[in-house]
Amino acid sequence: MFIAFYITDSKNSLVFQYLLGSNSPLFSHLLARIRAVCPGLLSKDDENDNTPLFHCCIAKDLEVYKYHSQVNNLNYYCLASGADSRPQTDTFTFLQLLDQTLLEYFDKDKLTVTKIVNNYDRITMIFYMSIDSGEPCVGSLNSNRIRRVIPVKSDLSKMINNTAHTLQRAVRQPRQGILAATPEILESEEVVPWRSGHLKYTSDEIYVDIIETVHVIYQTHHRNNSVQMVSGTINGQVNVKSYLSGNPTVEMDMDLAGNEMYAPSMHQCVEMPQGSPSSLCFIPPDGNCNLLNYTIDLDMNPKVKVTSPVGLVSVIYKDGLGLNRDEFEVHVNISNSPSVPHIQDLKLQIELQPRIQELEEQEEEAQRDAEMDTEAKKERSQLEDGKIKVLRNTHGRFDNSVHPGRGTWIFDSETPVGSLPVLRGCVEDSKHPVRIQRVGVSYANEGMLPSGIGLRRINVRSTTNLRENNRGKRLFKGVKYVCRTGDYEIRS
Known part of the structure; x- marks a missing residue:
């Protein structure tokens, strides 16, 4: 049984909340409970400190579900009773359908925080239609039905005026009666449930x-x-x-x-x-x-x-370069395409292999020698604190991560096709060969x-x-x- 719904931004700041009962907790109270019981529910997917969670039990017969909308960059939280035997997938599916319904209702490709705040009343009515006695209302998540009950372009005053005029015309026709169907109602009959009848557009x-x-x-x-x-x-x-x-x-x-x-x-x-x-x-x-x-x-x-690469961007890297074998080089090949003028928001996340395992082996070999052990620990500390230093970069900029041995190669918002970017770097104060563990690629293109x-x-x-x-x-x-x-x- 559903108890409350909450919508927050990516930083878990409250944007909208729908409380189904007088005993439903506010989001501020729920947030404090989540931080105390399961803080992983508040972490993001790209954070490495805590493993992100999407479901947890915060009390006896009380469960919290989280759905993150990649399109809108919003978090949907649902507080439900754990006493029933509802599968967890049903709640996640319902939250996903709510997110899709809001997009279709407002006819937008992406929902913003401002859009939700300015239409707080309409979203409340959508939640009211979609939930019946703490359970999903069957067939309610239909954008056509929601538009009929909650018009997007009409204010409440216009709805009242139209209703008053309809009743006035019905009173003037005593033979048909007040409850008789008016021409407007007859014209609005539907052919299919997902589409309103007799729609007219100028184009x-x-x-x-x-x-x-x-x-x-x-x-x-x-x-x-x-x-x-x-x-x-x-x-x-x-x-x-x-x-x-x-x-x-x-x-x-x-x-x-x-x-x-x-x-x-x-x-x-x-x-x-x-x-x-x-x-x-x-x-x-x-x-x-x-x-x-x-x-x-x-x-x-x-x-x-x-x-063969999938898409227009292919990446090849070399490591263990230079006299001390502490340098690496990343090559990016952006193929030409007559239908694609440029690549959008290209980013490369570079992560070097940690040297902790080799240092631990050295410590085991020198564990009888205290002086050697201290030297190995000192060398280990230096390697952990080493940052990536850029020697040559043809495109964009390089940002070091707060974690050692990691960084992001960030390109301009638009990179022309046919480019061959190259990045060469090294690790400061490294006394061991540098190896690349992984390179993550992120980009988009149209055409x-x-x-x-x-x-x-x-x-x-x-x-x-x-x-x-x-x-x-x-x-x-x-x-x-x-x-x-x-x-x-x-x-x-």
Whole structure:
């Protein structure tokens, strides 16, 4: 049974809270309890000090669930009673659906703290509709239904005025009665539950965004200066933003480029395709919707070579260079593409191998000699405090981490394709060979997908043609391809 819901920013500052009862605790009280019982619930995924948690028990029959929205960079907390036998996945799924519902309701690609604060009343009404007696309300998380009950563009005063005018017209027609359906109500009948009836727009528009996130791990080979893929997957999603009049049917034909989609999940508006999901037919919801989610297994894909990079960016590094073998060099190759002008927000996280294990072996060999043991400890301390020093850098800047032997190579917000950045560095006061343990890669680009999937055509048809109903009105269509990186690493 749900007790309370809270939305915070990335620093766990309260943005919104929905308390289901008078005994539901405020977030300040809950935050103090979480810090005392399970502080890992407040840590971020990129923090190495504490292992991030997403579920913990803070008291007898009291559980806290946390869902982090990567798109909005917001944290959703749910305080629930642990007495029932609800699976944990149900709560996480409900929080994820709430996050997606808010995006579709406000018709935004990303929710900001200001947007939530300015629409506190509307979000409260959405939570009120979505929860019934502490349990999820079945069928309530439907953006079309929520828009009818909670209009986005109408204030409460306008709703009252429209209701008053409707009642006034009904009173003037005594034969039909007050409860008789007015023409406005008859015109608003729905064809499908996810779309309002008789929508009208001054211009008809439909846009498709195909977004792919790459998760891949490479193993480097120093002998031939090459990398080999150990495992890799591509998670993709097809988002549709439509503003079409009437109740049209959309036909979309995709070029899968020889890829096989594993376990695709589709919106309820999509008619189940026969065989491959390359051809989709659906009546689109009004506004934003997540039409299709898919996964491509690169390990089982015969088109993908284990030695070829996935995407436009490839990284190769060398270590143990220089006279003292305390230098390393990282080479980045950004391939040319006619559809991609630049790479966005390119970052490389460099982590050197710790020398603690070698020093411990030296200490074991010299444990009988106290003087030798002191010298080994001193050398160990120097190595732990050593920082990475940049000798040559062609692009961007390098920031050292608070942890020894770690740093981030940060590029400009836009790096042109065809560039060959090089970074050469060393470790200060190092008396042992330097080895790179891993390099994490993060970037994004628009215009091309790593899988090669594309949209061939998109047709909009209706029983009443859009152009016949609105002569002179044009139909605007567009597609955008976005590639992002998730867990992208090169390991030694």
